[in-house]
Amino acid sequence: MDELQSNARALLDAAREAADPSTEDMAAVAARLGISAPPPPPPPAANQAPGVWTRWLVAVGVTAAVAAAVVVAERREPKALDPAVVSLPDLALEPPHVPAATPVAVEPPAATDVPTPAPALTSPTPKKRRSPRPAATQPTANLGDELKLIVRARKALASGNDTAARSAARSYGRRFPEGSFVEEARVVELIASCRIERDPSMVRKARRYVDAHDSSFADRVSDACLAAK
Amino acid sequence: MSHAPQPATSAPSLDALYREHVRFAWRTARYLGVPAADAQDVVHEIFIVVQRRLPDFDPKRSARAWIGGITRHVVLHHKRSHARAENRVARLEPPTDTTPSPDDAVSRREAEAFLTAFLDSLPQPKREAFVLGELENLTAAEIGEVVGENPNTVYSRLRSARQAFQASVDRLDARRRREGG
Numbered sequence: 001m002d003e004l005q006s007n008a009r010a011l012l013d014a015a016r017e018a019a020d021p022s023t024e025d026m027a028a029v030a031a032r033l034g035i036s037a038p039p040p041p042p043p044p045a046a047n048q049a050p051g052v053w054t055r056w057l058v059a060v061g062v063t064a065a066v067a068a069a070v071v072v073a074e075r076r077e078p079k080a081l082d083p084a085v086v087s088l089p090d091l092a093l094e095p096p097h098v099p100a101a102t103p104v105a106v107e108p109p110a111a112t113d114v115p116t117p118a119p120a121l122t123s124p125t126p127k128k129r130r131s132p133r134p135a136a137t138q139p140t141a142n143l144g145d146e147l148k149l150i151v152r153a154r155k156a157l158a159s160g161n162d163t164a165a166r167s168a169a170r171s172y173g174r175r176f177p178e179g180s181f182v183e184e185a186r187v188v189e190l191i192a193s194c195r196i197e198r199d200p201s202m203v204r205k206a207r208r209y210v211d212a213h214d215s216s217f218a219d220r221v222s223d224a225c226l227a228a229k
Numbered sequence: 230m231s232h233a234p235q236p237a238t239s240a241p242s243l244d245a246l247y248r249e250h251v252r253f254a255w256r257t258a259r260y261l262g263v264p265a266a267d268a269q270d271v272v273h274e275i276f277i278v279v280q281r282r283l284p285d286f287d288p289k290r291s292a293r294a295w296i297g298g299i300t301r302h303v304v305l306h307h308k309r310s311h312a313r314a315e316n317r318v319a320r321l322e323p324p325t326d327t328t329p330s331p332d333d334a335v336s337r338r339e340a341e342a343f344l345t346a347f348l349d350s351l352p353q354p355k356r357e358a359f360v361l362g363e364l365e366n367l368t369a370a371e372i373g374e375v376v377g378e379n380p381n382t383v384y385s386r387l388r389s390a391r392q393a394f395q396a397s398v399d400r401l402d403a404r405r406r407r408e409g410g
Contacts, residue, residue: 002391011343025272033243035247151342216348
């Protein structure tokens with residue numbers, strides 16, 4: 001796979017917007033640096049697509065089919081990978097995302113978004129950066145409820161209320177066993193449990209987790225459960 | 230003459246670099262694992278280093294790759310420092326604000342939380358490749374410069390992370406369809 005499909009791309013574009021610094025943030029850092037210049041203007045992508053996520057959601061079910069045909073065509077900046085310096089084996093594309101029955105009238109013809117490896121890998125012409133457009137699916141339709149519960153667990157853990165954190169994490173696991181934050185819920189539960197009762201069995205459990213994962217989550221479990229006090 | 234000015238390749242000013250790259254540095258720091266509450270301090274530190282090293286910067290190089298390398302270094306240092314801090318566990322909590330707000334803001338936060346959770350599940354090298362390559366559109370050569378690896382290694386990591394992200398979003402889609410249908 002050499003490019004994300006439209007559903008993943010749209011989510012990534014929204015996340016990118018979300019992480020942009022505010023004008024106030026940029027002005028504050030500039031002031032600390034002694035830079036008198038005004039905060040930089042928003043980049044073209046932000047100018048071109050304010051509220052991309054909203055428009056994307058609104059568009060679902062109305063113009064998704066049309067948008068899906070368009071979304072693959074554009075990017076905002078030159079493509080990330082320089083084909084001139086990358087030598088790749090043949091890539092097996094993931095099968096097209098087959099939409100199931102859905103209450104949303106128009107389900108994305110995701111197959112139209114499945115990239116073919118050749119253009120991305122062999123074309124020396126930089127492509128325009130992807131333009132966030134209304135995509136073909138609605139990947140975050142249920143994230144709100146998940147997020148509320150996992151945030152409750154995070155906050156409880158951060159404030160030292162380990163019992164509440166563990167309870168919320170377990171609730172998340174029961175309610176959203178395939179949820180997007182299920183791994184984080186496991187981590188919160190592990191850390192909270194370690195802090196509630198750091199006995200040998202918990203240490204072994206944490207050790208198994210850390211040994212089986214190479215990630216920021218594993219680092220956090222290690223810090224909380226295995227680091228010397 | 231080593232001090233002869235060369236307008237075509239003259240070093241950019243700190244102001245210019247800041248204006249052009251602060252958003253990139255900020256987003257990269259955030260998605261490499263810096264909590265929003267620390268982002269101002271970290272980005273300030275990044276540009277302090279930029280200022281200090283500016284005399285050594287070769288204008289023919291990619292400024293994004295150069296600043297990306299500094300960002301990576303500062304972020305790793307920041308994370309190591311906080312790993313030993315007793316409030317490290319608090320770092321689990323991103324600055325997610327769940328207070329009511331317009332739909333688009335909520336949804337962007339959802340997307341941010343989704344991506345953060347995904348990135349937290351990745352090994353650091355894949356995380357770096359994904360953030361720099363997919364989010365910030367650096368070339369494989371630029372990413373290689375940032376992380377000190379050759380572009381093929383970078384591409385392998387990026388491809389793996391991209392597949393994982395696509396699968397993660399597809400799972401979310403599938404759940405939504407099941408629950409909604």
